[in-house]
Amino acid sequence: MSPFNKTTKENRLWYRQPATRWEEALPIGNGRLGGMVYGGAADEQIQLNEDTLWSGFPRDTIQYSSQRHLKQTRELIMAGQYSEAEELLNREMLGRDVEAYQPMGHLKLQHAGLDKISYDEFERELNLNTGITTTKYSYEGTRYVREVYASAPDDLMVCTITADREGAVDVSVTLDSPHPYRVQTSGDALTLFSRCPSHVESNYFRDHPESVIYEEDRGTSYAVRLAATTKGKQAKISVIDGKLQVQGADQVTFYLAAVTSFESYDVMPVKEGALLEEECSDVITKAITHGPEVLRERHVKDHAALFSRVTIDLGSSANAELPTDERLIAYQTGANDPGLEALYFQYGRYLLMGSSRPGSQPANLQGIWNHQVEPPWHSDYTININTEMNYWPAEVCNLSECHEPLFGLLEDLSHTGRRTARILYGARGWTAHHNVDIWRTSTPTGGDASWAFWPMGGVWLTSHLWEHYLFTHDRQFLAERAYPIMKEAALFCLDWLVEGPDGYLVTAPSTSPENKFLTEEGEARSISMASTMDMTLIRELFDRCIDATKLLNVDQELANEWSEARSKLYPFRIGSEGQLQEWFKDFAESEPGHRHVSHLYGLYPGEQINRLHTPELTEAARVSLERRISQGGGHTGWSCAWLINLYARLLDSNLAHQFVRTLLARSTHPNLFDDHPPFQIDGNFGGTAGIAEMLLQSHLGEIHLLPTLPEQWAHGSVEGLRARGAYTVAIQWTEGRLASAEIKADLSGPVIIRSAYPLRVEGNEQATAQLTPQDDYVVILTMTAGQTIRVSS
Template identity: 40%
Template sequence: MIKPIYSFCKAAAAALCFFVFGGIAVKGQEAGTGLRLWYKKPARDWNEALPVGNGRMGAMVFGDAVRERIQLNEESLWAGSKVEADADGAEWLPNIRKKLLEGDIRSAMELSEKGLKSDPLRIRSYQPVGDIYIDFFKNTRSLPELSEYRRELDLGTGIARTEYSYAGIRLTREVFASAVDNIIVVRLSSSVPGKLTFRLSLNREQDASVVPSAKDELLMQGQVLDLPAVESGPAGPHMKFAARVWGMNKGGSLQAINNSIFVEGADEAVFYLTAATDYNFEALNYDRSIDPARQCAAILEKARQRDYASIKQDHIREHSAIFNRLSLSLGQEDKDTIPTDLRLKAVKEGKEDKGLAVLQFQYGRYLLMGSSRKPGVLPANLQGIWNKDMEAAWNSDFHTNINLQMNYWPADNCNLSELFQPFTNLTNKLRGPGRITASKTFQSKGWTVNHLTDVFGRTAIADGVGWGTFPMGGPWMALQVWDHYLFTRDRQYLEQEAWPIIKESAEFVLGFLVKDKNGQWVTAPSNSPENTYRLPNGEQYMLTYGATMDIQIITALVDACLEAGKLLGEDKVLLAQWEKVRKELPPVRVSKRYGTIQEWIEDYEEVEPGHRHISHLFGLYPAAQITPEQPELFEAARKTIERRHQFAEKGQGFYTGWSKAWSVNMYARLLDGDAAWKNILDMQRYLTLPNLFDNHPPFQIDGNFGFTAGVAEMLLQSHNGLHFLPALPNAWKEGDVKGLKARGNILVDISWQDGQLQEVKLVSPISQKVRIKYGNLNKTVVLKEGKPFSLNQHLLKKK
């Protein structure tokens, strides 16, 4: 007998709006947007599996007909423990600075190795929860011949679906991660009653056990057991975690045995899964007063009171309400009938597919929704939330010398502003440990973080003093918080969250700066992230003082403080101090060697001219300091990125997915749409995996997010008024975009034909004047609160 929550009465009622029983689409939201990744074969490996996520939990769905795998993640499950790793720089820092400013880099480096090296030097990794395996047949020899196989991910509904037929039976699976109910849902159904027989198992590679907790439920309980590792912190039992899977069936039988649930002769079966840890975000540490198993039980108890159709309906409603805010068309040929992997293959073989670019653009928005929203608290990490490895690449950390920031470039301009909150959450919490780093290591007030952090709030130098000394990580995070305010114009957010972060970051900068031989304020020690320069004597170093990126970040931070401080009525003495420092920073210089933007305080030769980091163009993007109004710097910026690419293409350096994505954004700021499009094509051809994940390599999600931000930047820029179609490629002859967001909290729709602007529609929640630009035309318009404002291709107001 089917359980009461599966009554046909409830299902029939739900069908009136969105569904028929069993979740078959009929109309409305269930139809999604037509934006789908789809394939005619199961995933062969993780890079072909399809992601679902609700901000706190994620799953990768493989779609295998013999043995389905659903790989599971929870945002806070990390190895390691909270430690204070900061070196005491009091004795060492003055002499290190002196040696750097005198040009004695070797001595400065030797002193830094002795005095600034943190302990432990490294962090441990973000880890997976485990895997669900669903076994249908003993082996492939037992499997009847399949037909009509299809697996897909509908971006508009957030549902991964697998379907196939054999022996006259149609089998369907659906997997989605509900933010509303804080669970992952798996549903299996058969077109012929009584034909579902399978075993669902819950497993983890290490540190966990799984047992039945009821006749229809499995409980996983575990604790991360960290073994001794060089420079990676204490060994021992650390974070605790749990997961629960509850199942229900229509027809047949269902029973939990060992680590599995066995279903026999069912018409359909549904499973609700959740996971939790004893992590306490407020403490940036695990908390033994938290019982993960009880946390899971409480979440499931609420979900168990609701039927599948209602949970699915609420999931789609919540998901689509966010996702459907923005639409994009590039007038592309309809290729939705071609599997996604074959479309990508065609592009890799030299063809162009604008529709695939649209799909990737929207995929970036989808992935940010899946890895950065309530019920989640933490921001998207290097892999968003999806990681299969106990020791992930780069520990799947929060990398703060570009990668974490890039994750959030599309949050505001792509109309996903609420997804930025986890970034703010972490930035705010890092102020605590960041004060220790600022004081103990750098002898300054305020707060900062170096080139990475983790769930335990690591802010000390990590991975070595040459590589990891990046005290501008904190100021860059603060700038991202400020830019979020510029987009939203949320005064309460500015006063209560952004301003305390920004002001205290500036306090660190003021205390950290020193005067160089020219009487200018510089940072010391410093580096240009991950890049190496060569001295005339042939010695190679990372450590320096006054790297160009540092100065650009500080310039932007001081500008933000001045604007925010005046808006909030800050003390005029402090404002005057900031203005004085601003005037005494070194200028951005043009290299006499190559006519490029100079990366270091001296015009050094770089060891790797094709390096993936292009940090000295921070002032071009994401900042707005290098613009067409400074023609010499603007041209030097163009030469900088072109030189990087020339050497990388020769093998003297290497491309990464995120670096190419940054290039898309920088070419957009250079107003070069064709170059931006070329870099998009490069990403597709060389740096995109079959499931459209960005390939660093290996997978790293910042490239997906940078890609999405770059497409938006090509269509609309708002750092200096509103600039429509600033970098439209010749290949994008016609199209329209609806729902972009500009700074000032302005919603923007744009349409164009034959490469020419046709119409713009603007809506602002407040009355304000804005300067708008298209081509050589400039115009100031007045937007009235909540009233749509339309202009035609001549930028004349319609009557």
């Protein structure tokens, strides 16, 4: 614990009224099981999710005619016939859409005898420190408290209602589902049985109606079981007409467990309902043996073990005592509130913990929280930015374990993607395109090439494997899990590259995700060759695979092959307006304010473009950003979050903070969910990563303290952030400049510390300090494993 760390301020969202819509409800989750708690008094509703509930089942999505059209498509591209190439690709090389993430149902609670309007002292909250939602209210002199949480250690949802008057708890609870369902009673418990659709055809941007198909023998089935225990001499539990009723209790605790028939991406989900019910019953029986107090204690301890690793204080706020929705409105109308920005940062960490834990599925477009059978964009894994953005905060924000589900998805995709690479393109290794679902679809989807055709999705995902290694230096992880997947993705890249203009190796067909350029004929097209995004990703993957072969002392011949190919890759180009080109030619942009800035990947999250080694490219990236933003870019929640990170890397504190402010003021719901619009969780995660990036950077082999500190955060501290190289960092600043920092090393080795201010190292006489050409101050020293040093300015 840092000696200068202040007591953690209360991290909570709170309101003076129940939620009236889903975007006002408060999320809980244990990685697998999620709920949206509305917090009503007379009537409570908890919308339920389980992370393996998706439409569909394992099926073959390969478009078998693709490979025979690949050569002709490439010939058309090389001849500059981009329209013809795109028309051919759209007609012959696309596939079918992925399946949709599904809602599970609702727990609905009615409080008998409570007038729906006449209650006093109402308050509902989500405490981020404990992961518990609480609703408090008084009625005719009796004080009621309801707590709801999703426990990771006991793998169920718990709802406890307590009254301060004996026998005052009279409630009834029901379960329902948006899918066809039945409710069965057994003893003093309810069990809901239901099944997901066998197919959901999303047409979110299309004119014809959406379709949902249910089949009796296909689709993932599931069971949700609800049981209760009570305290109080007069307490009674009964089950009548599908309702679980509690009367005369001092306290009641409801236990909700859910199990699905999903087993694996390649196994038909066929478990019988009786087995599902038995599994639910076993979970609840075990939980009841602990008792409500112990269950709560186990949950809080587990939650705090992750959440409390990082504390943050960005400064005092005049509106700190306001309810969260009122505080957000004040912020939207111009009030400064660094405390709200700190709360948003911690909320992002909370959401990642709630939607991604070891053993769970990865966080999807909505984390795990979805109430629609036909959710926007299928609530899938969109891997041309959104899934990756979900995990930007994982390592730096000290939630490395929460990264694990993404690695599991990568392992699965490396199997399904191997078949896709071979059959579609005649290539080695594995590939994945822009959409993935629980069945690990790796093929192009239907629609239009601008989004559907992008075989670099898997390449981008592999960057997370290397990032995890950089933050942890876990050699076993690199050898056994990361490098084998990276290697196969790099083999695909070798086979996917073809010789283009001037002997360079290029990708063809190539797109820059979801964006389009104008041909000489003025047509908006997306297919060409060697998009900057493609080249940046492949160059990065080759570099990292080469580094891995040296670290692991393997595959030297293959490393030589990657090195030779890397030297021939089409390079970055600067366009006529001084901007970084997005395509291999300086095409006019079809949509100058496009939401994606894929060509700037090398600036963030990559590092090929940086102020120390490539100042000209860095300036070109800045020009690209200015041009994009001047035309309305950054208008969606996640794209605004990306801008925070990009300007943090450019060390532009004013613009980085401006987009923090824009994200909260323009793209945030009352419950602080990101508003794309509609809700997408990536903006939350990208915003959290951006705030961390403003306070600490470590991508250039050094620890850069407060690189992008805005004037609005003049006084503050952060403790527990992680830096690449396996360091934990605490920083305190005052009057807009560094006061002191503590750095703890997990491993022994040299370290470089950079700051805008002169640095003094305490307790290390070997440290050397110097002023750099960038007018920064750098300290170079060697640390031993377990050592903590303190630097001050």
